[in-house]
Amino acid sequence: MNKPDTNIELDKIEINEDIVRYIGKLADDLGYRVYIVGGYVRDYYLKRQREDFDFTVIGDSIAFAEKIAELNRTKAVVYTAFRTALVPLRGYKLEFVGTRKEEYLPDSRKPIVSEGTLEDDLKRRDFTINAMAVSLNKDTFGEVTDIFDGKSALEDKILKTPLEPEITFSDDPLRMLRAVRFASQLGFNIDESAFLAIRAMSGRISIVSRERIADEFFKIMKSAKPGSGFRILYETGLLEYVFPELAKLSGIETVQDIDRNYAHKDVLLHSLQVLDCISESTDNVWLRIAALVHDIAKPQTKRFIKGSGWSYHGHEEFGARKLKHIFNQMKFSKEHLPYIEKLVRMHHRPMALVDEGVTDSAVRRLASQAGDALEDLFMLCRADITTKNPNLSAKYLNNYDIVTQKVIEVQEKDKLREFQSPVRGDEIMQICKLPPSQTVGYIKTTIEEAILDGIIPNEYDAAKQYFMENKDTWLLEFKGSKKAKKQ
Numbered sequence: 001m002n003k004p005d006t007n008i009e010l011d012k013i014e015i016n017e018d019i020v021r022y023i024g025k026l027a028d029d030l031g032y033r034v035y036i037v038g039g040y041v042r043d044y045y046l047k048r049q050r051e052d053f054d055f056t057v058i059g060d061s062i063a064f065a066e067k068i069a070e071l072n073r074t075k076a077v078v079y080t081a082f083r084t085a086l087v088p089l090r091g092y093k094l095e096f097v098g099t100r101k102e103e104y105l106p107d108s109r110k111p112i113v114s115e116g117t118l119e120d121d122l123k124r125r126d127f128t129i130n131a132m133a134v135s136l137n138k139d140t141f142g143e144v145t146d147i148f149d150g151k152s153a154l155e156d157k158i159l160k161t162p163l164e165p166e167i168t169f170s171d172d173p174l175r176m177l178r179a180v181r182f183a184s185q186l187g188f189n190i191d192e193s194a195f196l197a198i199r200a201m202s203g204r205i206s207i208v209s210r211e212r213i214a215d216e217f218f219k220i221m222k223s224a225k226p227g228s229g230f231r232i233l234y235e236t237g238l239l240e241y242v243f244p245e246l247a248k249l250s251g252i253e254t255v256q257d258i259d260r261n262y263a264h265k266d267v268l269l270h271s272l273q274v275l276d277c278i279s280e281s282t283d284n285v286w287l288r289i290a291a292l293v294h295d296i297a298k299p300q301t302k303r304f305i306k307g308s309g310w311s312y313h314g315h316e317e318f319g320a321r322k323l324k325h326i327f328n329q330m331k332f333s334k335e336h337l338p339y340i341e342k343l344v345r346m347h348h349r350p351m352a353l354v355d356e357g358v359t360d361s362a363v364r365r366l367a368s369q370a371g372d373a374l375e376d377l378f379m380l381c382r383a384d385i386t387t388k389n390p391n392l393s394a395k396y397l398n399n400y401d402i403v404t405q406k407v408i409e410v411q412e413k414d415k416l417r418e419f420q421s422p423v424r425g426d427e428i429m430q431i432c433k434l435p436p437s438q439t440v441g442y443i444k445t446t447i448e449e450a451i452l453d454g455i456i457p458n459e460y461d462a463a464k465q466y467f468m469e470n471k472d473t474w475l476l477e478f479k480g481s482k483k484a485k486k487q
């Protein structure tokens, strides 16, 4: 256990945020002792910017929060059972908690909360890096209370619990998931004893609400290398509870065929690699989720075909159809379901296009089906190349370059299709002495085709010259074609 050490040298930090200094001034004016705690102090040392602030108040935190709200003509949102109050002020979220002691009964998530000392309050926090408090009262302004030596843990990039990990985690099992989230977000390691405790107690996460789990899930997804968080979830056994469908992707099967052993790749590890790869290029959390689940139906479609190897025929379609269930299970907002379904359903299409031949019409079909998601689909396809063979990887990337180039060309052409011949109908009618008729349309289209085919530039003078040189032939051609149709 990390024993409280009261001999630690007192650190003093510089607080520059006006809003935090203002709360300190009010604390003096109104006669409260107030500290800023948790994430703020941690992020101060890590030099991370923040917009939400947590304050610990000795005494009646709710009365203090309500007074602040009243002075600023706003309203405090009060959670009496937890003795906390939230005050939205100047675009910031200020949370006030009375220093408290928490006692948990087995198998209940609801603690019995009573008033406690600052030390009681820091003990009930999740990790030592989150258990530092800084005084905001004038006489001790900026002084850090760090009884669990969170500062060293920050320097060592390590997540340790203030109490025995089994106690911290069994009091609130969500803390196990928070450990993984902070590890992923900050690039920290989980202290060995805490890691082992999580592994032994992972099943306890099932008493935590899906909403709280989803909150941490999204924070992991938004971190720079979300795959690292999922690897820890897997290693600790939490993944089975947090995202059961994903846990099923783990494992390698080997089959002995005529000449040799055939092992397929571990789909979970592959998916996490794709996730990390796409996260280098996008912050769009839904595109990241698409990368995470793109092969979700591989286990159910897996077949070994003698003489050929492993096949996952239809996994894209099965995967897309599984997503609704996954969204329900994970309590994800359905708003983004169609987008992810589309990406999962189509993630092999650009590659298949190369094999089938990249014709204009195939490219048009792909682009129209993908719609707004076309660029994201290509990003997913590129991230999906995880082969260790550099020649193969270069070949696949080149294939995607070809398809992307072709999409651009076809879209350019199609955009041009909407244009009009620079030589307009009136002029054609006047020069050829024609009434408004199909013949005029035929001549206009012929000029437009010549521009599309690159025979002449899209300019009036060139089009006029081309028209003058060819009009007699076209008139004859058109007459001929009409005759042919009649017969």
Ligand code: ATP
Pocket: 037, 038, 039, 040, 052, 054, 124, 125, 126, 127, 130, 131, 172, 174, 175
């Ligand atoms: P961030 O807001 O960047 O996600 P944070 O550290 O501020 O990180 P919050 O969830 O806002 O996290 O919580 C504020 C503080 O409250 C934490 O720093 C921690 O001290 C404490 N805390 C929050 N949730 C728990 C919990 N489940 N168990 C114990 N302490 C917690």
Ligand code: MG
Pocket: 039, 052, 053, 054
């Ligand atoms: Mg916070």
